[in-house]
Amino acid sequence: MRITNRIMQRNNLSNINTNKIYQDKLSTQMSTQKKINRPSDDPVVAIRALRLRSNVTEITQYYSKNIPDAQSWLKVTEDAISNLAQIVTTMIARCDKGANSYLETKDRKIILEELQGLGEAVYSTGDADYAGRYVFTGYRTDTPLSFLAPKNQNYTITEQLDKNAIDSVSKVDVGNLLDINSTNYMGVNVDEDKISSVDVHRIRLAYNDCSDYGTFDDLKKAQNAMIEKNASAINQNAGLNYQVGNVDLNNLSAAEKTAIDTAVNAVIANLPAGTDQEVIDRLTNWQDNPSENLKDHFKEINDELRTANETLPDGSVMQVGITPPSAEINNDIAAIGAQVTPTADWKANQDAFAALGSPVIEFTSPGSTTFMDQKWGGLVENGGDITMMHSYETNPNPYAYAAANPDAVVYVPETGELLLGENKYAELMATKDSESTASLNEGEIRVTYEKDTWKKGDLRPEHYFYCEAEKEDGSGDSIIYNDTYLTPDAERQVIEYDVGYNQTVRINSTADECFKHGVGREVDDIVNAMQDVLDLEGIKADLENIKQNTQESDKAALDQIQKQLDAVEKALTYAKEKEQKLFEGGLTAFQKYLDDANICVTNCGSRSSKVELVKNRTQNQKTTYETLKSENEDVDITEVAIELSAADLTYDSALMAAGKVMQTTLLNFI
Numbered sequence: 001m002r003i004t005n006r007i008m009q010r011n012n013l014s015n016i017n018t019n020k021i022y023q024d025k026l027s028t029q030m031s032t033q034k035k036i037n038r039p040s041d042d043p044v045v046a047i048r049a050l051r052l053r054s055n056v057t058e059i060t061q062y063y064s065k066n067i068p069d070a071q072s073w074l075k076v077t078e079d080a081i082s083n084l085a086q087i088v089t090t091m092i093a094r095c096d097k098g099a100n101s102y103l104e105t106k107d108r109k110i111i112l113e114e115l116q117g118l119g120e121a122v123y124s125t126g127d128a129d130y131a132g133r134y135v136f137t138g139y140r141t142d143t144p145l146s147f148l149a150p151k152n153q154n155y156t157i158t159e160q161l162d163k164n165a166i167d168s169v170s171k172v173d174v175g176n177l178l179d180i181n182s183t184n185y186m187g188v189n190v191d192e193d194k195i196s197s198v199d200v201h202r203i204r205l206a207y208n209d210c211s212d213y214g215t216f217d218d219l220k221k222a223q224n225a226m227i228e229k230n231a232s233a234i235n236q237n238a239g240l241n242y243q244v245g246n247v248d249l250n251n252l253s254a255a256e257k258t259a260i261d262t263a264v265n266a267v268i269a270n271l272p273a274g275t276d277q278e279v280i281d282r283l284t285n286w287q288d289n290p291s292e293n294l295k296d297h298f299k300e301i302n303d304e305l306r307t308a309n310e311t312l313p314d315g316s317v318m319q320v321g322i323t324p325p326s327a328e329i330n331n332d333i334a335a336i337g338a339q340v341t342p343t344a345d346w347k348a349n350q351d352a353f354a355a356l357g358s359p360v361i362e363f364t365s366p367g368s369t370t371f372m373d374q375k376w377g378g379l380v381e382n383g384g385d386i387t388m389m390h391s392y393e394t395n396p397n398p399y400a401y402a403a404a405n406p407d408a409v410v411y412v413p414e415t416g417e418l419l420l421g422e423n424k425y426a427e428l429m430a431t432k433d434s435e436s437t438a439s440l441n442e443g444e445i446r447v448t449y450e451k452d453t454w455k456k457g458d459l460r461p462e463h464y465f466y467c468e469a470e471k472e473d474g475s476g477d478s479i480i481y482n483d484t485y486l487t488p489d490a491e492r493q494v495i496e497y498d499v500g501y502n503q504t505v506r507i508n509s510t511a512d513e514c515f516k517h518g519v520g521r522e523v524d525d526i527v528n529a530m531q532d533v534l535d536l537e538g539i540k541a542d543l544e545n546i547k548q549n550t551q552e553s554d555k556a557a558l559d560q561i562q563k564q565l566d567a568v569e570k571a572l573t574y575a576k577e578k579e580q581k582l583f584e585g586g587l588t589a590f591q592k593y594l595d596d597a598n599i600c601v602t603n604c605g606s607r608s609s610k611v612e613l614v615k616n617r618t619q620n621q622k623t624t625y626e627t628l629k630s631e632n633e634d635v636d637i638t639e640v641a642i643e644l645s646a647a648d649l650t651y652d653s654a655l656m657a658a659g660k661v662m663q664t665t666l667l668n669f670i
Contacts, residue, residue, distance in 0.1 A: 005662075012658035019651045026644040029635045036633075045632055052629040059622045062500050067615045070497040071608065073507045077135050078604040080128035081514050085597040087122050088519065091115065092590045095526070099583035105537050112530045119523035123457055126515040136511045137463050138493025145463060145511055147454045154211070154452040156468040156478075157461045160485065161445045163429050165203050166420065169525075170581065171399035172197045172532065172574040177567060180539055182546055186556075191563045197574040198403040201425040203447065206464070206517035208416035208524065211450040212388060386411050386418075411449075416521075418447065441488050459520075463511045499614045500621075505607055514600040522589050529579040536575055540568045 028037055039046035094111050103111070126136050126145035133141035175194040264283055389398035391414040402410045402419035410419040420428065433443040451461075461467045462481040471477045484490045495508040547561045 008661055009658070012654070012661060016651070016654045016658060019647065019654055023644065023647040023651055026640055026647055029640050030637070030644055033635055033637060034633050035635050048632045049629070052625060052632055055625045056622070056629050058501075059618055059625060062498070063615065063618045063622050066497050067499050067611060067618065070499055070505055070507045070611050071615075073130050073135060073497075074604050074608045074611065076128055076130045077507075077509050078601055078608070080125045080135065081509065081597055081600045081604065083125040084122065084514060085594060085601060087118055087125075088590050088594045088597060091118055091519075091523065092587060092594065094118075095583045095586035095590060098526075098530075099580060099587060105534065108530055108534060108537075112527060112534070115523055115527050115530075119520055119527065120457055122519050122523070123459055123515055126459075126511060135508060136515060138508070138510050139495070140463065140493075143460065143462070145459060145515065147456055147458045147460060149456055151454045152452055153454065153472060154450060154470045155461050156448065156450050157206070158446055158448045158466045158486070159206060160465070161203065161447060162443050163431055163445070165445065166201055166425065166428060167204065168199050169202050169204075169399070169417070170197055170199050170574075170578045171397065172571060172578060173394075173397055173400065174536070174571045174575075175567070177539055177564070177571055178535055180564060181542065185543070185546060185564065186560055188564065190567050192566050192570045195567050195570045195574070196400075197578070198399050200399050200403045201420040201422075203418040203420070203445070204518075204521055205416040205418070205447060205449065206461070206521070207451050207458070208414065208521070209451070209453055209455075210413040210416050211452050212390075212413040388413065391415050413449075439488065459511070459515065459517060464517070499611055500618050503614050505611050505614070507607065509600050509604065514597050516593055516596065518589065519593050522586055522593075526579075526582045526586055529575070529582050533572065533575045533579050536568055536572045540565065540572065543568060 029035065036042045036045050036049075094114055098111055123146050127148070128135055134144055135141075136145050137143055173194075173196045175190045176188055177190055177195075180188050180190075386409045387401070388411045389401060391398065391412050396404065398410045398412045398419055402408045402421055406421040406423040408419070408421035409424050411417075412419065428445060431443045431445065433441050462469065466480075466482045466485040468478045468480050471479060492510050492512070493508075494506055494510075496504040496506050499505050543561055543565050547558065547565070550557050550561065552558070
């Protein structure tokens with residue numbers, strides 16, 4: 001085969017170009033430090049690169065973001081619970097001092113002030129947040145654990161308790177001792193016989209200062225109150241036992257007409273200024289139409305003062321607006337013509353009143369006991385009855401009433417207590433869950449009640465209970481929280497972070513695990529007991545001062561003061577015994593809360609340890625995958641530099657050789 005200069009030139013140029021391409025490849029690898037520049041350079045490397053890069057990106061997310069975020073959340077949580085534990089530990093120390101030493105007035109005041117301060121601070125650490133998210137509020141990370149300012153908002157709360165929630169409380173009845181002062185002491189008739197103390201079983205609810213009305217329209221509930229009030233008043237005034245509901249005027253006796261006249265005149269006397277004269281005239285002349293049904297007659301008058309509608313629990317619609325705005329007067333009018341019956345007829349007609357109000361409180365133990373109180377109408381279901389009594393009531397006070405009535409269940413809204421008679425106590429203590437009914441907890445005791453006034457620092461019920469809260473937009477609608485809590489073994493609001501491949505870690509502690517309502521309620525009980533002792537010590541000091549300034553010749557005054565001092569001494573003995581028991585009980589109770597807090601701290605620590613282990617493993621995995629990724633994609637820069645230097649030398653040599661070849665032609669030999 002004949003080789004011409006043209007062929008040699010073409011081959012040289014092709015080889016030079018190949019060298020140049022190789023040189024460019026090495027130069028690109030040198031600048032990018034990557035083996036390939038496009039997938040077609042090496043499909044195997046490209047495929048492995050996609051997989052390894054995905055692995056590295058995922059592990060980097062875990063290692064650089066998720067794990068540090070989880071560690072920070074756990075650290076904030078642990079610090080907050082540790083602060084709680086320190087506060088509870090201080091409470092234990094104060095209880096120990098109170099239980100094991102004689103307290104003088106100044107010592108008692110110091111401990112009282114300290115406990116009050118601790119009680120105010122105990123829940124403040126629960127409002128800890130991480131990056132603007134509250135750490136103890138479950139999924140509601142935008143809502144603080146406690147109310148940050150006083151607020152009025154109605155909540156219907158359902159607490160799910162069991163027989164372990166039942167304890168005992170002592171109540172010292174001091175009569176009117178605390179009313180004694182230097183000007184009235186001679187007129188206050190009190191002696192040792194009027195001082196007493198009772199122990200009663202109770203269920204202490206999560207909150208005090210609860211509402212004493214139901215969830216539906218307040219007007220009808222107040223009307224029911226007037227029904228009961230007027231029934232009592234009419235019977236007392238006229239000595240009657242009759243029904244004044246759906247009867248005609250012709251069927252009333254003179255005594256009955258007098259009783260109704262008395263009630264009507266009382267209403268007219270209290271009508272506000274500006275009341276329409278026609279309404280007053282219709283009230284005054286209520287006997288003008290002998291054939292008119294009395295109930296309908298007064299209902300018409302009542303309706304004239306109403307302007308709005310309200311849907312009641314039974315689905316019926318009732319007018320409830322008032323003009324002029326005086327619910328009490330309006331209710332008085334309505335009550336006059338409403339059903340008024342003594343005990344026997346009241347029971348017989350209780351269904352007619354069921355729609356007129358709503359329960360102040362429901363008290364149920366699934367499968368065994370149901371108590372429901374209509375409060376205003378006294379509705380009784382399933383043999384149980386709740387009596388609402390106020391803490392300020394006397395003769396009897398709620399505690400004495402419950403102690404004296406074995407079947408009593410007394411609701412005291414101011415203190416947030418359900419007081420139990422002996423029979424009800426025994427009945428509830430006998431409740432227990434049955435293993436045969438997985439979908440029902442027969443040992444659970446549910447208490448549903450309302451609260452609408454909140455102080456700064458009160459725990460928000462939506463973080464603890466199934467509850468219904470009125471919306472704040474004025475629409476009258478409600479929001480239901482935690483509806484799944486009513487089912488057995490309902491899951492709480494647990495937040496988990498992905499911290500590795502198929503690795504999740506719970507990072508939150510919920511409020512009901514560590515910030516228990518009982519801590520603040522226990523403090524309230526002790527503080528109230530100490531305040532009772534301080535008040536009695538103050539009365540004792542005042543009486544001793546009065547006695548010292550009383551002339552010896554005034555035997556009557558001295559005898560009266562001594563009788564009162566004896567009563568104070570007896571009351572102080574009872575009050576100090578109660579205080580002592582609460583201090584001793586506080587040691588046990590606060591220790592339990594401290595144990596709960598320590599368990600939460602331990603749980604946080606174990607979760608942090610788990611995160612740390614996962615972090616170490618993830619760090620190793622990250623290093624391994626990054627090494628594999630580098631080996632697959634990255635070039636050995638030293639090797640590439642040597643190869644590039646060799647390629648440069650080869651390229652230069654090829655250029656020189658090609659130039660030499662191209663300089664020689666056949667003409668050089670002619």
